[in-house]
Amino acid sequence: MLSIKNLHASIGDKEILKGINLEVKAGEIHAIMGPNGAGKSTLASIIAGNENYEVTKGEISLDGEDLRDLAPEERAHKGVFLSFQYPVEIPGVSVTNFVRAALNETRKANGQEEMPANEMLKVLREKSQLLEIDRKFLSRSLNEGFSGGEKKRNEIFQMAMLDPKLAILDETDSGLDIDALRIVANGVNKLKSDKNAIVVITHYQRLLDYIVPDFVHVLYNGKIVKSGGKELAHELEEKGYDWIKQEQEA
Amino acid sequence: MDLKEKLLSSFIALEERVDVHSELHDVRTLALKNFEDKGFPTKKDEAWKYTSLNAILKNDFTVFPKQDNTIEFNQVRKYFLHEIDTYKVVFIDGVFNSFLSSTTHDGIDVCLMSSALNKPKYKMVIDTYFNEIASKEESLTSLNTAFAIEGAYINIPKSKVADKPIEIMYFSTGNEAALLVQPRNLIIVGENSHVQIIERHQSLTENPVLTNSVSEIFAQKRAIVDYYKIQNDNLQANLIDNTFVSQKQESHVSVNTFCFGGNLTRNNLNFYHLGERIVSTLNGITIIGEKQHVDHYTLVQHSQPNCESHQDYKGIFSDKSTGVFNGKIYVEREAQKTNAFQKSNNILLSDKATINAKPQLEIFADDVKCSHGCTIGQLDETAMFYMQSRGIPKKEAKALLMYAFSNAVIESIKIPELKQRITKIIATKLGVKMGFDL
Numbered sequence: 289m290l291s292i293k294n295l296h297a298s299i300g301d302k303e304i305l306k307g308i309n310l311e312v313k314a315g316e317i318h319a320i321m322g323p324n325g326a327g328k329s330t331l332a333s334i335i336a337g338n339e340n341y342e343v344t345k346g347e348i349s350l351d352g353e354d355l356r357d358l359a360p361e362e363r364a365h366k367g368v369f370l371s372f373q374y375p376v377e378i379p380g381v382s383v384t385n386f387v388r389a390a391l392n393e394t395r396k397a398n399g400q401e402e403m404p405a406n407e408m409l410k411v412l413r414e415k416s417q418l419l420e421i422d423r424k425f426l427s428r429s430l431n432e433g434f435s436g437g438e439k440k441r442n443e444i445f446q447m448a449m450l451d452p453k454l455a456i457l458d459e460t461d462s463g464l465d466i467d468a469l470r471i472v473a474n475g476v477n478k479l480k481s482d483k484n485a486i487v488v489i490t491h492y493q494r495l496l497d498y499i500v501p502d503f504v505h506v507l508y509n510g511k512i513v514k515s516g517g518k519e520l521a522h523e524l525e526e527k528g529y530d531w532i533k534q535e536q537e538a
Numbered sequence: 539m540d541l542k543e544k545l546l547s548s549f550i551a552l553e554e555r556v557d558v559h560s561e562l563h564d565v566r567t568l569a570l571k572n573f574e575d576k577g578f579p580t581k582k583d584e585a586w587k588y589t590s591l592n593a594i595l596k597n598d599f600t601v602f603p604k605q606d607n608t609i610e611f612n613q614v615r616k617y618f619l620h621e622i623d624t625y626k627v628v629f630i631d632g633v634f635n636s637f638l639s640s641t642t643h644d645g646i647d648v649c650l651m652s653s654a655l656n657k658p659k660y661k662m663v664i665d666t667y668f669n670e671i672a673s674k675e676e677s678l679t680s681l682n683t684a685f686a687i688e689g690a691y692i693n694i695p696k697s698k699v700a701d702k703p704i705e706i707m708y709f710s711t712g713n714e715a716a717l718l719v720q721p722r723n724l725i726i727v728g729e730n731s732h733v734q735i736i737e738r739h740q741s742l743t744e745n746p747v748l749t750n751s752v753s754e755i756f757a758q759k760r761a762i763v764d765y766y767k768i769q770n771d772n773l774q775a776n777l778i779d780n781t782f783v784s785q786k787q788e789s790h791v792s793v794n795t796f797c798f799g800g801n802l803t804r805n806n807l808n809f810y811h812l813g814e815r816i817v818s819t820l821n822g823i824t825i826i827g828e829k830q831h832v833d834h835y836t837l838v839q840h841s842q843p844n845c846e847s848h849q850d851y852k853g854i855f856s857d858k859s860t861g862v863f864n865g866k867i868y869v870e871r872e873a874q875k876t877n878a879f880q881k882s883n884n885i886l887l888s889d890k891a892t893i894n895a896k897p898q899l900e901i902f903a904d905d906v907k908c909s910h911g912c913t914i915g916q917l918d919e920t921a922m923f924y925m926q927s928r929g930i931p932k933k934e935a936k937a938l939l940m941y942a943f944s945n946a947v948i949e950s951i952k953i954p955e956l957k958q959r960i961t962k963i964i965a966t967k968l969g970v971k972m973g974f975d976l
Contacts, residue, residue, distance in 0.1 A: 336927045340919065364929035376924040380945030381938055386928075389938070394929040429945075446928065 289314045289485050290335070290454050295346035297334050304330045306510035307346070312454070315482035319496055319521060320489045322507035323529040328489045329373060331507070332458040335487075336370035337363045350454060364390075365397035367453030371443040371460050378430040383442060384412065386430045387449045394450060415448040419475045436463030444475045451479075456487045461495035473498030493525035508532050541595050541718075542577055546570070548601040549684060556687070562655060565669050569683035576677035588862040588894045589804055589833045594776050597746045599718035601685070603631040607711050609742070611638060617740050618705060621955040624736075625704040627690040631711055632719040634688060638707075648704055651689035651722055663693065667726055671782040671810060672754055679780045679806075682720045682752040689722035689751075692735070696728040696758075703734040703953055708751075710775075712743020723753040727761040727789075734953060738768045741775040753781045757789035759813070764952050765793045770963060771800035773828065780806045787813025787842075794950060796960055797824040797832050798967055804833045811873075814844045822851040823944045823960075825967045826859040833862035840873040840903075849880040852944045855891035865910065866898040873903050880910040885917060885943060937968040 290312040297305040304327045312318050322328050334341050335348060337360035348355045355363055378386065392402045403411070416426060419441050431439050440460050447455050457476070461469060476499050480486060488499055496504075496518065504521045506514040508529075513536055514520065524532075539547075549570050556563060578595055579586040607630045618626065625648045628638040634650050641649045654660040655668070669686075673679040690706040710717050727733050741747045757763050769777060777800055783791050795805055809818045824832050838847040853861045863882040884893045897910035917939050925935035941964060948964070951957040 333923075336923075338923050338927075340923075359932065360923060360926035361929050361931050361935075364927055368927075370927050372924060372927075374920075376918070376921040378921065378925075378938065378942045380942050380948065386938075389934065390925075390928040390930055393931060393934065397929070450929065 289351055290487070291347070291349045292335075293347045295334070295348060296344045297330065297341045298344055299330075299341050303344070304341070304510055305334070308510075308512055310505065310512065312485045312487060314485055316503065317480065317486045317488065317499060317501045319501035319504045320487060320507055321491065321493075321504060321521065321524055323533070324491070326507045327510045328507050329458055332370055332456045332487075332489055335456055336360055336368055361393070362397070364450075365394050369447050369450055369452035369455045371440075371447060371455065371457045373459040373462065375431045375439045375443055377432045379432050381430050382427050383430050383445075384426045387412070387446055390446065391449055411449065415445060418448055418478060419445045420471050421445055437465060437468035440464055440472055441468060444472050448475060448479055452484065454485050454487070455479075456489065458489045459491065460488070461490055461492065469495065469498065493521045496521045506532055508536055541599060544599075545601060545681065546574060551602065552685060552687075561665070562668070566684045566686065569669075569674070569680040572674065572680040573677050573684060576680075579677060585835065585864075588860070589802070589831065591802075594746070594748055594802060597716040597748070599716045599748060600714040601718055603633070603714050603717055605633055607631050607633065607713050608635070608637070609709065609711060614638070614709060614740070614742070617707065617709075617738060619703065619736060619953070619955055619959065623702050625700075625702060626707065627704070628707045628709070629688065629721065630709050631713060631717060632688060632708070632721065646695065646698055646700055647691065647693040649691050651691045651724060652687055654691040654724065655687070660691075663726065667724060667754065667756055670754065671756075671784045672752055672780070673782070673808075676780070676806075678750055678778055679752055682722060682750050682780065685720045686722035686752070689724070691723075692725045692733070694727045694731045694733050697730045698728065699731065700733040703736060706735065706737045708739045708749065710741045710743060710747045712741075712745040714745065716746045718748045718750070721749065721751045723751070725753065725755045725763070727755070727757050727763050729758045730760045731758070732762040734764045734766075736766045736768065736956065739771060739775070739777055741772050744772070744774050746774045746776070748776045748778075750778045751780065753779075755781065755783045755791065757783070757785045757791050759786045759788060761786070761789045763789075763791045765791070766951070766953075766956060767793065767795045767805070768960075769796065769800055769803055770798040773799075773801050773830070775800045776802045778804045778806070781808065783807075783809045783818070785809065785811055785813070785816045785818065788815045789813075790817045790819070792819035792821065792950070794947070795822040795834070796963070797822065797826070798963055799826055799830055802831045804835065806835045808837045808839070809847065810839050811842050811845050814842050816842070816845040818845070818847040819950070820847070820849040820851075821947045821950050822853075823947045823964070824851070824853040824855075824861055825940075825944070825964060826854075826861070827856040828859060829857070830859045831861075832859075833864070835862070835864045837866045837868065838878060840867070840869040840876045840878060843872065843874045843876070845873065846877040847879070849882075850947055851882045852947055853882070853884040853893060854887065854940050854943070855884065855893055856887040858888070858890045860891070861893040863893070863895045863912070864898065865896070867900070867908060867910070869901040869903050869906055869908065871902040874905045876903060876906040876908065878906070878908045882912045883943070884912075884914045885940065886914060887916075937965070940968055941965070
């Protein structure tokens with residue numbers, strides 16, 4: 289589904305990604321781990337189309353379609369979703385209205401009619417239950433005054449509403465207490481199917497106890513330096529990232 | 539003949555229509571003298587550094603328009619807050635129109651300045667309040683005073699809540715090639731009373747219009763006044779609004795200015811405090827484009843202890859539009875424990891748009907909290923990326939962000955139907971159908 293080949297990217301003069309290769313197939317969960325500053329969030333942003341980064345070399349495609357020249361919204365319309373590490377506050381625009389606009393724009397771009405109000409209500413109710421969100425929460429201004437946990441839950445709620453092909457969860461576990469972590473992970477697992485794929489970006493192994501990956505990749509200094517199964521995450525948890533660093537520098 | 543000369547000679551014509559032996563006429567004569575001495579302000583005046591009237595003053599304005607102008611309600615229905623019942627004081631080319639108006643003397647007075655100025659029963663009120671706080675120095679205010687014959691007169695006695703909002707409307711029809719109108723409003727809100735007022739100047743023509751308006755607002759003890767100015771006029775319309783607010787102890791007055799257009803708009807907004815524990819609120823949203831120009835010039839004079847003032851002005855400027863925010867806070871020596879806050883946040887959407895923001899704080903008391911902040915920026919890129927990554931196209935994302943930017947001020951609107959209306963105008967201005975109930 290997602291195919292990344294020899295991806296190099298920089299911001300200004302600084303090269304951040306130095307040749308990433310990654311193949312994600314439908315039905316798979318991949319985890320990307322690594323120390324701070326390795327380029328994890330940059331990779332997530334670039335897949336979603338953040339124009340602050342320049343792709344200098346390499347390819348990114350989704351189901352064989354080149355993503356490089358597409359605007360972020362066009363990528364979203366093709367099924368890419370990025371759950372932000374720091375979701376943005378938008379005062380005066382309620383969660384419901386924002387999600388409705390996002391969903392209908394995507395439908396419009398794919399030649400579908402806007403979702404009828406009664407169906408919208410039904411889906412809103414269903415997906416908010418999935419993330420244990422109550423109705424009142426939906427009428428609050430998007431992310432304004434939300435706790436860290438509420439922001440992340442709201443991100444996954446939007447993911448549930450938009451039903452993407454490829455979801456990238458950027459540090460979704462940061463700022464979550466154990467209950468919120470359980471709810472969020474549970475939501476993600478229920479959304480998982482053999483038709484979509486999930487890339488989990490995280491610093492810690494904690495989230496991976498709940499969202500169990502098929503593959504774990506270690507990103508260090510702009511490159512994937514190690515790949516393996518879920519046991520690699522446990523190894524990292526035990527040994528820390530110094531192990532990787534030493535191995536790389538040796 | 540230039541406009542100044544024309545006005546001076548028009549004053550002689552005015553004298554044939556009014557009682558020249560009244561005290562009121564002495565006030566007019568004195569005001570004319572001040573205007574004669576000072577003339578129209580130019581960019582050499584510090585207060586008019588960024589706003590030039592030169593081009594506008596070249597028009598051959600008619601000072602006394604024809605009296606027989608009528609318009610059908612259906613033509614202008616959309617300018618009223620027609621979703622709810624309101625009192626209406628409506629003027630066409632400066633002349634009161636009883637057909638479109640809905641005035642009252644039942645418990646409260648919502649009527650005409652001309653009757654208040656001429657009928658003996660109002661004499662005491664007029665003697666006490668008329669031209670009491672309007673500037674005697676500023677030449678445009680003096681010009682208005684000299685020609686003050688018509689406008690809205692609102693008097694809410696003690697302990698009354700006006701049962702519905704009051705709309706003050708000025709239409710210009712284009713029956714004159716170029717029209718100068720000088721409305722004069724007087725608003726007195728008694729002890730413990732409450733009123734909501736909406737003021738709008740609307741040109742219905744492509745002919746140039748210059749409005750030089752003066753409003754005096756008196757809030758007695760514990761009075762609450764919510765005042766809304768809607769400025770959404772066409773590109774030939776020019777407005778100079780001079781508003782003077784006098785507040786007694788524990789009164790709350792808010793003036794909210796929604797400025798979406800006109801060719802040139804200047805808002806002189808002045809607050810004076812006569813007691814303690816007063817709250818003054820000045821809010822503004824400006825969204826303009828093309829070559830439009832908007833200048834907000836505010837003054838809050840803190841003369842008494844324990845008072846608050848809050849200023850929050852948001853501006854979005856595109857194309858070659860220009861904006862000015864000049865906010866003066868003056869805290870006198872006696873005004874200890876003053877809380878005075880001022881914010882002016884601006885977004886420039888084009889390289890050719892300009893904003894000049896100038897906070898002026900003069901503080902002579904030593905135990906006060908005062909703050910000011912002016913920001914000028916572009917739209918937040920992270921926020922744009924966030925919305926786009928959810929599938930919202932750039933243009934819509936931009937509009938949503940601008941809406942969010944002005945939201946704090948929109949939230950302060952206390953009349954739900956007006957809030958809806960302003961939201962709609964903003965959505966239209968931003969060129970986007972926001973297909974949801976924001």
